[in-house]
Amino acid sequence: MRAPAELTAMFRASGLKVTPQRQLLFRLMHENKSHPTAESLFSVASHHMPGISLRTVYQTLTDLSSMGELRLIDVGSGAARFDPNLDDHHHLVCQSCGDVRDIYVSGSGQLDVNELDGFAVDTTTILFHGLCTPCRVTQKVSSTVAKPLVGISKSNTSSKNITNPKERMS
Amino acid sequence: MRAPAELTAMFRASGLKVTPQRQLLFRLMHENKSHPTAESLFSVASHHMPGISLRTVYQTLTDLSSMGELRLIDVGSGAARFDPNLDDHHHLVCQSCGDVRDIYVSGSGQLDVNELDGFAVDTTTILFHGLCTPCRVTQKVSSTVAKPLVGISKSNTSSKNITNPKERMS
DNA sequence: TTGCTATTTAGCAGGTCTTGCGAAGAAAGA
DNA sequence: TCTTTCTTCGCAAGACCTGCTAAATAGCAA
Numbered sequence: 001m002r003a004p005a006e007l008t009a010m011f012r013a014s015g016l017k018v019t020p021q022r023q024l025l026f027r028l029m030h031e032n033k034s035h036p037t038a039e040s041l042f043s044v045a046s047h048h049m050p051g052i053s054l055r056t057v058y059q060t061l062t063d064l065s066s067m068g069e070l071r072l073i074d075v076g077s078g079a080a081r082f083d084p085n086l087d088d089h090h091h092l093v094c095q096s097c098g099d100v101r102d103i104y105v106s107g108s109g110q111l112d113v114n115e116l117d118g119f120a121v122d123t124t125t126i127l128f129h130g131l132c133t134p135c136r137v138t139q140k141v142s143s144t145v146a147k148p149l150v151g152i153s154k155s156n157t158s159s160k161n162i163t164n165p166k167e168r169m170s
Numbered sequence: 171m172r173a174p175a176e177l178t179a180m181f182r183a184s185g186l187k188v189t190p191q192r193q194l195l196f197r198l199m200h201e202n203k204s205h206p207t208a209e210s211l212f213s214v215a216s217h218h219m220p221g222i223s224l225r226t227v228y229q230t231l232t233d234l235s236s237m238g239e240l241r242l243i244d245v246g247s248g249a250a251r252f253d254p255n256l257d258d259h260h261h262l263v264c265q266s267c268g269d270v271r272d273i274y275v276s277g278s279g280q281l282d283v284n285e286l287d288g289f290a291v292d293t294t295t296i297l298f299h300g301l302c303t304p305c306r307v308t309q310k311v312s313s314t315v316a317k318p319l320v321g322i323s324k325s326n327t328s329s330k331n332i333t334n335p336k337e338r339m340s
Numbered sequence: 341t342t343g344c345t346a347t348t349t350a351g352c353a354g355g356t357c358t359t360g361c362g363a364a365g366a367a368a369g370a
Numbered sequence: 371t372c373t374t375t376c377t378t379c380g381c382a383a384g385a386c387c388t389g390c391t392a393a394a395t396a397g398c399a400a
Binding site: 103106108111 | 244246262264271273278282283284285287293294296297298300301303
């Protein structure tokens with residue numbers, strides 16, 4: 001994602017207005033490595049600008065995505081996440097804490113795919129699900145209690161209920 | 171996913187009851203290659219058994235997933251999809267019609283990942299987004315009108331609004 | 341077959357995430 | 371400063387999914 005000043009110029013050049021809300025969001029997203037959801041970005045933005053609307057955050061994130069300045073990523077945790085990193089990269093998703101990290105994968109463009117059969121591939125998305133180091137350590141300690149895997153449990157332990165996705169923003 | 175008769179035995183062995191609703195869903199999902207959502211499976215099921223509840227479809231799909239008989243896939247189109255194919259495979263997602271197809275990828279287990287940095291990978295999911303053959307043909311015909319890419323459009327053209335995911339069930 | 345009991349179903353309410361809409365407000369050019 | 375056009379806010383509503391509970395029923399035992 002471009003720097004706030006460039007985005008400002010781009011927006012104006014496109015006939016779009018540059019409001020304080022947008023400028024704040026430009027700043028908060030620029031080089032943000034936390035893959036925030038609209039909601040979590042909203043809570044940070046609210047701290048800087050009380051009264052800003054969640055609607056505006058969604059709007060601006062969607063606009064930036066349409067302009068190709070933000071990548072929208074869906075790691076299956078319910079809410080969409082936004083990534084200002086436009087490099088060709090993929091993601092590591094912690095199944096325990098929900099944290100998302102960028103990861104660079106060599107040769108993903110030349111994956112050996114059988115029977116493409118006329119399908120024209122545009123983009124390839126790779127998600128590595130697993131455990132981040134902090135969670136692995138925690139898990140190891142309580143490993144005797146872990147994984148009631150067998151049998152059917154009614155309680156939903158799906159990734160949708162991940163607690164407290166970490167935000168690392170200023 | 172196992173055959174209906176085996177699932178029936180498994181369910182009973184686990185103390186779960188085998189209802190007509192479940193048997194129908196076993197049959198509809200067994201070797202189903204359409205990657206249905208709960209909703210679309212519900213509409214097919216309703217045809218065979220009017221009055222069946224969407225709640226029951228969700229319940230049964232969730233149960234089968236917990237038992238490892240179904241894989242839950244999220245292609246970012248809003249609703250979760252269910253896949254009875256338990257082979258190690260990935261998915262092709264048509265950005266135009268939303269169709270999902272299984273695809274086998276060689277060597278995805280040994281992707282060259284830089285800086286894993288302590289992260290323990292459990293599963294890898296690969297999504298190839300692009301255009302299926304039918305959609306590519308259609309797109310080509312109307313290619314002069316296609317892709318208003320530049321500028322910001324307020325209208326949402328995201329993958330969430332894909333029309334009419336094809337169902338290929340009996 | 342009948343009766344019993346734990347499980348399941350149906351249906352609706354409610355939760356989460358996201359978008360549509362319109363009145364009020366504000367950016368930016370004249 | 372004025373005017374036009376775009377934006378913001380806030381709420382309503384839509385899509386998807388789960389929690390809850392009364393009523394129904396599978397499956398076992400007699």
